[in-house]
Structures are given as structure tokens and as C-alpha cells.
Amino acid sequence: MGAQIAQQAALHGVEAGLHDVSAEALERAVASNRGLLQRRVDRGRLSAADAEAALARVRTATDLAEAVAGADVVIEAVVEQLEVKRTVFAELDRLAPPGAVLATNSSTMGISSIADATGRPDRCCNMHFFYPPLVMDLVEVVRGPLTSDETVERAMAFAREMGRTPVLLRREIGGFIVNRILHMASQEAYRLLDAGVATFEDIDTAVEKGLNWPMGPFRLGDFSGLDVTYSARLHMYRTTGDERYRPSPQLQAKVEAGELGRKTGRGWYRYDEEGR
Numbered sequence: 001m002g003a004q005i006a007q008q009a010a011l012h013g014v015e016a017g018l019h020d021v022s023a024e025a026l027e028r029a030v031a032s033n034r035g036l037l038q039r040r041v042d043r044g045r046l047s048a049a050d051a052e053a054a055l056a057r058v059r060t061a062t063d064l065a066e067a068v069a070g071a072d073v074v075i076e077a078v079v080e081q082l083e084v085k086r087t088v089f090a091e092l093d094r095l096a097p098p099g100a101v102l103a104t105n106s107s108t109m110g111i112s113s114i115a116d117a118t119g120r121p122d123r124c125c126n127m128h129f130f131y132p133p134l135v136m137d138l139v140e141v142v143r144g145p146l147t148s149d150e151t152v153e154r155a156m157a158f159a160r161e162m163g164r165t166p167v168l169l170r171r172e173i174g175g176f177i178v179n180r181i182l183h184m185a186s187q188e189a190y191r192l193l194d195a196g197v198a199t200f201e202d203i204d205t206a207v208e209k210g211l212n213w214p215m216g217p218f219r220l221g222d223f224s225g226l227d228v229t230y231s232a233r234l235h236m237y238r239t240t241g242d243e244r245y246r247p248s249p250q251l252q253a254k255v256e257a258g259e260l261g262r263k264t265g266r267g268w269y270r271y272d273e274e275g276r
């Protein structure tokens with residue numbers, strides 16, 4: 001997520017510092033972004049010069065201080081673990097310019113659970129992008145109880161500056177807007193599967209042909225990662241106690257078997273080396 005968010009901003013003229021603790025992850029990020037932009041060049045949708053300029057605008061650094069020097073906005077997209085995010089935010093508070101907005105791309109954690117690790121909770125918020133950020137237009141900006149109006153405006157403006165459409169959640173709620181609606185629909189798909197009403201393939205076909213979704217819930221789960229889907233469900237279930245969010249036993253079995261979707265070559269469907 002972080003790699004593509006940085007690249008998306010750079011495509012719109014923003015100088016972006018991309019940080020990871022792993023130098024290898026940074027190398028993969030650069031190679032992947034290069035491949036994705038090259039595809040646009042090959043299809044005549046981007047000039048070779050613009051692609052090179054956008055790639056050059058992403059500076060990588062394993063040193064966090066170097067990555068955030070001079071930043072106006074920092075978007076954190078590390079692993080979905082609260083303690084890791086809180087540690088990163090405390091570091092960012094120390095290393096990023098005092099006026100910088102600190103945003104998290106977390107899919108499940110409201111900024112209020114992270115912002116108090118910093119001395120600037122008023123300048124913290126969620127900026128929730130969708131996978132893949134180079135394609136998906138939406139950003140959910142979520143304000144926490146201490147987020148200032150100015151921070152909200154800057155996050156919304158920054159999303160627009162990087163060519164994305166922001167929507168504002170005026171208060172924190174688990175799942176934000178899109179995932180709440182998506183989860184209810186896909187939970188129903190899992191209920192139909194668990195009850196033996198139809199195969200996963202037929203449920204996907206029904207949703208794709210009957211509702212015009214580009215991908216049915218099982219194909220989409222494979223695309224995002226079934227571990228991501230599962231932990232998001234579990235989080236919603238645990239935080240709301242609402243039975244409607246309880247993860248499907250068949251989804252749990254896939255995750256336990258390490259069949260996580262495209263990234264492992266197998267989830268609900270099977271994939272070749274190119275993810276087809």
C-alpha cells in the first residue's frame with residue numbers, strides 16, 4: 001500500500017519519501033512501481049518522460065528521519081498491529097516537522113487509538129486508501145475526537161492533490177463506510193456458502209452478473225488477501241460483538257491452511273505466477 005500511495009502522489013507532482021524497515025521491501029516497491037508505470041507507457045496512457053519523472057520523485061530510505069524530513073503530510077502504512085503503529089507514530093512525532101499531518105492508512109484502527117502516542121493528536125487522522133492505490137480513486141478521511149478542522153481540510157486537500165477523491169467520516173466508526181457495506185454483503189455471500197446454498201463460483205458469478213460488481217466477494221477476497229479479510233472480520237466481530245460479523249469457518253480454514261489468495265498462488269481460486 002505504502003509503495004503505491006507514494007507513487008500515486010509522485011504522479012501528481014508530489015516529492016515523496018518512501019520508508020520501510022526492510023531495504024528489500026523498498027527494492028520490491030520500486031521495481032513494482034516501475035513495472036506498473038511501464039504498463040501505462042506501453043498502453044500509451046503515460047509518456048515515458050512522465051513515468052521517469054514520477055519514479056524519480058519517490059525517494060526511498062530505510063532511515064525514517066531521512067524519509068520524513070521536510071514532510072507536510074506523512075501517511076503510515078505499516079503492518080496492521082496497534083503497538084507497531086503506536087511506536088511508529090511516536091517516532092514520527094519526534095522526527096517529522098512539527099506542523100506535519102500524521103495519517104494512518106489503517107483499515108481497522110481509528111486514529112484515536114494511535115494519536116495519543118504523539119504530542120500532536122490534533123494533527124492526526126486516518127487517510128484510508130483502497131487496494132491498489134494506483135487504481136482505486138477513493139480515500140476515506142476519518143477524524144478522531146481530537147483531530148482539528150485544519151487537519152481534516154489538509155488531509156482532504158492532499159488526497160485531491162494526489163488525484164484522489166476524498167470522503168469525510170465526521171466521527172470514527174469501525175469499518176468506515178466502504179468496508180461496513182462490503183462486509184455486510186460479503187458476509188451474506190459466506191452465509192450462503194456455509195449453508196451449502198451455492199458454490200463460491202456461482203455466488204461470484206451471481207454478484208458479478210446480477211449486481212454488476214467488477215469482482216464477486218470471493219474473487220475480491222483473493223485479490224485483497226484472505227488474511228486481510230479475515231482479520232478485518234474478526235476485528236469487527238470482537239469490537240461490536242455483533243454475530244453478523246463473525247468470520248465464516250470456511251474463511252478461517254483457508255487462512256489457517258495458508259491459502260491467502262493471489263499472493264500465495266491459491267485462495268478460493270488458483271493463480272499462476274502472474275496472478276492470473
Ligand SMILES: NC(=O)c1ccc[n+]([C@@H]2O[C@H](COP(=O)([O-])OP(=O)(O)OC[C@H]3O[C@@H](n4cnc5c(N)ncnc54)[C@H](O)[C@@H]3O)[C@@H](O)[C@H]2O)c1
Binds near residue numbers: 022078105128129
Ligand atoms: N492490503 C490492503 O488491501 C489494504 C487496503 C487499505 C489499507 N490497508 C492498510 O495498509 C497497511 C499496510 O497494509 P499492506 O497490505 O500494505 O501490508 P504489507 O504487509 O504488505 O506492508 C507492510 C510493510 O510495512 C513494513 N513495516 C513493518 N513494520 C515497520 C516499521 N516499524 N516501520 C516501517 N515499516 C514497517 C513491512 O516491512 C512491510 O513492507 C495496514 O494498516 C492495512 O490495514 C491495506
